[in-house]
Amino acid sequence: MIFFRRQMPVLITLVTGLLFAGQYYVPHPASEQLLTTVTKWLQIVGGFALVLGVTSLFHLHAVKIHRREAGWGYSFVLYTGMLATIVLGLMAGGKESTDGSPTAFGWIYSYMLVPLQGTMFAILAFFIASAAYRSFRARSREAAVLLVAAVIVMLGRVPLGEYLIPISGDVSQWILNVLNASVRRAILIGVSLGAVALSFKIIFGVERSYLGGGKE
Amino acid sequence: MSFAERMLKIDRRIIFLVIGLCTLLPLLYPVGLPIRISPEVHGVYDYIDSMPEGSVFLLSLDFDPASKPELQPQAIALLRHAFKRNLRVVAMTLWVTGTGLADQILTQVAREAGKENGKDYVFLGWSPGGSAVIINMGQDLYGTFPSDYNGNATKDLIVLDGVQSLRDVTYAVSLAAGNPGVEAWYVFGKDKYKFELGGGCTGVMAPGLYPLLRSGQINGLIGGLRGASEYETLIGAKGRAVAGMDAQSATHVAIVVLVAICNIFYFSMRRTAKQQGHIGS
Numbered sequence: 020m021i022f023f024r025r026q027m028p029v030l031i032t033l034v035t036g037l038l039f040a041g042q043y044y045v046p047h048p049a050s051e052q053l054l055t056t057v058t059k060w061l062q063i064v065g066g067f068a069l070v071l072g073v074t075s076l077f078h079l080h081a082v083k084i085h086r087r088e089a090g091w092g093y094s095f096v097l098y099t100g101m102l103a104t105i106v107l108g109l110m111a112g113g114k115e116s117t118d119g120s121p122t123a124f125g126w127i128y129s130y131m132l133v134p135l136q137g138t139m140f141a142i143l144a145f146f147i148a149s150a151a152y153r154s155f156r157a158r159s160r161e162a163a164v165l166l167v168a169a170v171i172v173m174l175g176r177v178p179l180g181e182y183l184i185p186i187s188g189d190v191s192q193w194i195l196n197v198l199n200a201s202v203r204r205a206i207l208i209g210v211s212l213g214a215v216a217l218s219f220k221i222i223f224g225v226e227r228s229y230l231g232g233g234k235e
Numbered sequence: 236m237s238f239a240e241r242m243l244k245i246d247r248r249i250i251f252l253v254i255g256l257c258t259l260l261p262l263l264y265p266v267g268l269p270i271r272i273s274p275e276v277h278g279v280y281d282y283i284d285s286m287p288e289g290s291v292f293l294l295s296l297d298f299d300p301a302s303k304p305e306l307q308p309q310a311i312a313l314l315r316h317a318f319k320r321n322l323r324v325v326a327m328t329l330w331v332t333g334t335g336l337a338d339q340i341l342t343q344v345a346r347e348a349g350k351e352n353g354k355d356y357v358f359l360g361w362s363p364g365g366s367a368v369i370i371n372m373g374q375d376l377y378g379t380f381p382s383d384y385n386g387n388a389t390k391d392l393i394v395l396d397g398v399q400s401l402r403d404v405t406y407a408v409s410l411a412a413g414n415p416g417v418e419a420w421y422v423f424g425k426d427k428y429k430f431e432l433g434g435g436c437t438g439v440m441a442p443g444l445y446p447l448l449r450s451g452q453i454n455g456l457i458g459g460l461r462g463a464s465e466y467e468t469l470i471g472a473k474g475r476a477v478a479g480m481d482a483q484s485a486t487h488v489a490i491v492v493l494v495a496i497c498n499i500f501y502f503s504m505r506r507t508a509k510q511q512g513h514i515g516s
Contacts, residue, residue: 043427055371055375055378059378061371062363062364065364065367115334125335128335129335132300133300136299137300137303139301140302144254144258145250145254147490148251148253148254148486148489148490149250151490151497152493152494152496153497157501166494170495173487174488177483177484177488178268178270178480178481179268179481180484181271188271192273195442195445196449200446200448203442203445204449204450207446
């Protein structure tokens with residue numbers, strides 16, 4: 020049984036990892052067909068992952084409600100909301116509207132989800148302004164550089180800023196295109212090399228934490 | 236407590252009020268300041284404008300309602316341009332919570348342009364798998380989306396005539412609010428299936444996509460509401476984005492002024508503290 024729990028997953032990872040790393044470079048129809056099949060599996064697994072996620076969320080909040088833990092009322096609201104949405108969604112066949120008129124599921128989407136998510140995002144502007152006022156100070160040279168760059172980009176990205184300080188647009192473009200792009204690229208290359216190294220560690224069984232038991 | 240200290244600890248509700256007014260007043264009384272077009276947005280516009288009639292334009296609306304204010308105007312402007320150029324529009328989303336929104340946007344613009352579903356455009360909807368959906372579409376579009384959002388078999392749709400996979404797409408644009416989005420479309424789509432790719436994203440995400448832009452991995456980038464307003468100006472159909480730019484202008488300037496004030500008080504406090512320390516010693 021230990022073989023199936025420990026060695027087997029590592030073996031599958033090794034074979035599939037090497038196979039699909041190589042597949043990218045082999046344009047033969049058989050290789051392409053293999054990719055088609057496996058990506059279909061991936062989509063199916065993705066569907067199941069969704070079911071697993073929803074089930075796990077239901078379980079977590081059911082326990083909270085059952086034990087009357089702190090904030091169980093919120094869990095109750097979540098539970099009710101999710102159940103109502105799922106039932107109405109199934110009844111509407113997942114459609115927000117039929118023949119131009121909104122379904123109950125579409126009503127929840129358009130008049131609850133859309134404004135709620137929009138509101139959450141809009142509130143950020145107020146908190147960012149308040150946080151900037153309280154903490155965006157030139158305490159050190161590095162902070163001063165950050166502050167100056169942020170002010171130039173903020174002004175250069177809006178018509179009023181460009182109107183008040185005409186050069187801000189060009190300087191802002193230069194900061195984004197040269198300084199920002201080069202630094203981001205450096206970070207990206209570092210992250211990608213890290214990802215390649217981690218992939219090799221997983222493929223060759225050095226990194227096994229995904230099995231759930233750490234490094235043994 | 237000194238004046239500077241009191242000002243630094245100002246009630247945050249006053250700041251909220253300033254930002255609220257800076258957002259509201261320009262929306263009620265628009266000024267309409269001129270908008271300069273950036274080369275990034277021109278890149279997307281020029282490519283769509285140069286596509287022959289009947290070319291396949293894929294628009295992936297990879298965002299949810301939280302990013303609607305920034306990305307909906309981008310989507311509307313792009314669709315108006317594509318329909319004006321008589322391109323075949325294939326729309327989809329990789330974000331399940333964006334499905335309804337994407338359908339609403341596409342239906343609204345198509346109705347405006349007098350386009351017919353299934354003949355001039357199609358909304359494929361959402362399919363599970365995230366980035367795997369892109370690979371799957373690259374291998375076999377009909378296998379990934381056997382039916383469109385309205386349940387019609389994709390194989391029977393006139394709009395998809397001659398389209399077997401992503402290899403038959405002329406130009407794709409991903410309007411993204413996160414992952415999967417523009418990067419996923421490049422890594423799993425363009426790189427392997429060789430179609431041209433453009434991007435659109437929220438203002439916060441835009442700086443992160445500049446490396447892709449500079450290296451030519453995407454041929455253009457529409458960043459945030461500003462990008463949307465530039466696109467609206469280019470197609471000569473000023474809409475919500477242009478209207479919103481006055482509000483964004485005022486809010487940005489207000490934040491810059493607030494930051495400047497905060498720093499003036501901070502340095503004044505620091506100088507006072509230094510002077511007091513000097514006298515004390």
